Amino acid sequence: MSSESTDSFASELQKFITINGEYPKVTPMQKEASVRRYFHLQYKDCTKVMCLDASFLALPYDFIEVQKFYKENSITVPEILDSDNSIHCILLSDEGKNDLSSIEDDNVYLQRLKEAIDIICTLQKLKPIDLIKKKTFDYKKLATEGYHTINAYAKFQEAYKLEVAVTVELFYLFEEITTSLGSYENKIICHRDFHSRNLMLNPQQTLTVIDFQDTMMGTPAYDLASLLYDAYRPISPSAREELYSYYLDNSPVELVNFREIYLRQALQRSFKALGTYLKLFHQQKMEKYRKSIINALENLLEITQLGCFADQCYVFFYQLNKSLLEDIEFLEPED
Known part of the structure; x- marks a missing residue:
């Protein structure tokens, strides 16, 4: 210009x-x-x-x-x-200065997350407009998200001289998950980035949804997994299961084999989020995403265990998490 x-x-x-x-x-x-x-x-x-x-x-x-x-x-x-x-x-x-992640009391936060799940349920009941309907989490879209993380990790791995590598087995696991989620038939409306920082505590002390412009079609588990495995504001496994049950009790859609879909979606979504944090932290030098990287890896470790995914998947996340927690260069902020 x-x-x-x-x-x-x-x-x-x-x-x-x-x-x-x-x-x-x-x-x-x-x-x-x-x-x-x-x-x-x-x-x-x-x-x-x-x-x-x-x-x-x-x-x-x-x-x-x-x-x-x-x-x-x-x-x-x-x-x-x-x-x-x-x-x-x-x-x-102006919808306020604080988002949902600013709530420090875990019990209060848990109750507000139920309000957020109510919003997910409201969205899932709606008939999409054409703009939303034509955008979908199909194989191509999900595969792009996977490659996004693999590419971000390759640059991060080189910079920090990490020995933990993406294996062929891990690649094929995500290929299989991407195929199954992309072919899910009864897709519903997804906000696409439904986490605590996109839910503002407005002056009326209710929740205002932001960053909604990329709303699209996906599985019923997409927004739920984004919220319950939110690396910006972690919650305990027991709280997560309580909220998962709350969604099941209030879901407006028919859920078939939902636990399997939920854990697959949680793995895919958290892996994609990891790539975003790696890129923002390493390539864009945004220090605040350091903690999000560790939180995302801890989420992925839990998900791989709950979903009984391939051992190589758990080993990769475990070794990467361990390497970073022992890496002084990673842990110490740049001057």
Whole structure:
């Protein structure tokens, strides 16, 4: 972008967020894995959130269409106050500073997770709009997620000189799991990234769902596995089983062989998440994801045991976890 274009963009953006002659205090919000950038706008009498998304080029736009779908079906999402695709900008309601992961009391957190599961159940009852229906966790999509982690690990492995390698047996296990999940017939609506950091504690102290724009079709276990094996805010195995039972008691869909599907999906989802944490930590130098790597590996160890997956799968995660916990270079933050 030329200097002239940059100046023009900045000028238009300033006009867009100036309300009744008042220009707000603009503060960047904590950067997460999303490609979108969010900013907190402090006006004299109110606060708002600005989202900048380079993919927002024209209407219809996925974020706006899916927001409307959620809202029409009584799922709380941020209000869209204004938008301008010429500057890739959306103005949103401020849904609070804290997300679900900020709750420190385990008992309180457990109860709020039941509210989150209620949202999953609401989503799973809905008939998808065409935008959602045409996107699905098929073999190709799931395989792409697997390769994402394998590639991220290869770069991480080289940097830290790790001897733990992805074996042929491990590769074929994930190939088989990807095939079975991709061919699941009765797919339902999935948020796709349903974890504690995407559930805001709004001013009314209920949950506001964010990062919903990539909602798509998948197994009934996808969002549940994302939530119960959330590496941002770990829970105990007993709490996980309690919440799993809560979902079974409230699920709006017919569940056949669900335990097997759930554990396969949990393995696939946590493996994909591991790749994201590795990339953000190593390639993008985001230190806060160090702990998420260890939490994800501990989740994967539990899942491989519960699902009685191949020994090579457990050995890989065990050896990698052990190597990292003994690696001073990994454990110590960079200066």
